[in-house]
Amino acid sequence: GxxxxxPSEVTAVEGAIVQINCTYQTSGFNGLxxxxxxxxxxxxxxxxNVLDGLEETGRFSSFLSRSKGYSYxxxxxxxxxxxxxxxCAVTLPDxxxxxxxxxxxxxxxx
Amino acid sequence: xxxVTQFPSHSVIEKGQTVTLRCDPxxxxxNLYWYRRVMGKEIKFLLHFVKESKQDESxxxxxxxxxxxxxxxxxxxxVQPAELEDSGxxxxxxxxxxxxxxxxxxxxxxxxx
Numbered sequence: 646g647x648x649x650x651x652p653s654e655v656t657a658v659e660g661a662i663v664q665i666n667c668t669y670q671t672s673g674f675n676g677l678x679x680x681x682x683x684x685x686x687x688x689x690x691x692x693x694n695v696l697d698g699l700e701e702t703g704r705f706s707s708f709l710s711r712s713k714g715y716s717y718x719x720x721x722x723x724x725x726x727x728x729x730x731x732x733c734a735v736t737l738p739d740x741x742x743x744x745x746x747x748x749x750x751x752x753x754x755x
Numbered sequence: 756x757x758x759v760t761q762f763p764s765h766s767v768i769e770k771g772q773t774v775t776l777r778c779d780p781x782x783x784x785x786n787l788y789w790y791r792r793v794m795g796k797e798i799k800f801l802l803h804f805v806k807e808s809k810q811d812e813s814x815x816x817x818x819x820x821x822x823x824x825x826x827x828x829x830x831x832x833x834v835q836p837a838e839l840e841d842s843g844x845x846x847x848x849x850x851x852x853x854x855x856x857x858x859x860x861x862x863x864x865x866x867x868x
Contacts, residue, residue, distance in 0.1 A: 741853040
């Protein structure tokens with residue numbers, strides 16, 4: 646079976662840095678996605694990690710350690726619009742099916 | 756370019772009734788997926804179409820759920836008869852290549868009373 650663990654909630658102030666961890670135990674692994682989902686909206690793609698290391702896209706960075714079954718999403722210079730749910734998801738060996746974590750709700754305060 | 760669109764955005768029905776959800780993927784995307792999120796739980800895979808063919812329907816909960824994609828364009832997901840535990844948000848997603856970036860719709864929220 647598949648198991649992904651994320652913290653349920655994180656609160657931070659504008660301008661701060663937030664790190665959201667995701668640990669996974671899966672029967673096989675191709676890569677790990679991070680999605681952002683605002684309430685009532687579609688999940689939108691943030692990043693995809695296949696190899697170990699850090700991927701940076703603007704204010705967001707994602708890190709993967711395959712040996713440790715661990716990833717994190719780093720949000721820098723937090724803005725109010727970053728308040729959303731952040732979902733980690735693993736692609737399974739067949740390569741197309743995603744297994745999701747329950748999501749981390751990030752609340753940004755002024 | 757239009758994104759993935761789903762209809763209806765919200766449906767409220769009584770137990771035992773039938774509901775049909777529709778998904779229009781991004782034009783040209785052969786891969787279409789249905790996912791579901793029930794209250795308080797993670798998003799779970801239901802099934803995957805490649806064009807009009809069901810590639811994988813291992814996530815379908817039971818035979819009350821029927822998905823179709825006639826002609827390989829839009830897809831429907833019918834629940835008949837609906838039960839209380841079917842309540843949740845049903846997401847459709849599409850991708851150009853299997854395993855490629857998924858583009859999600861905003862979801863159809865189903866409430867079964």
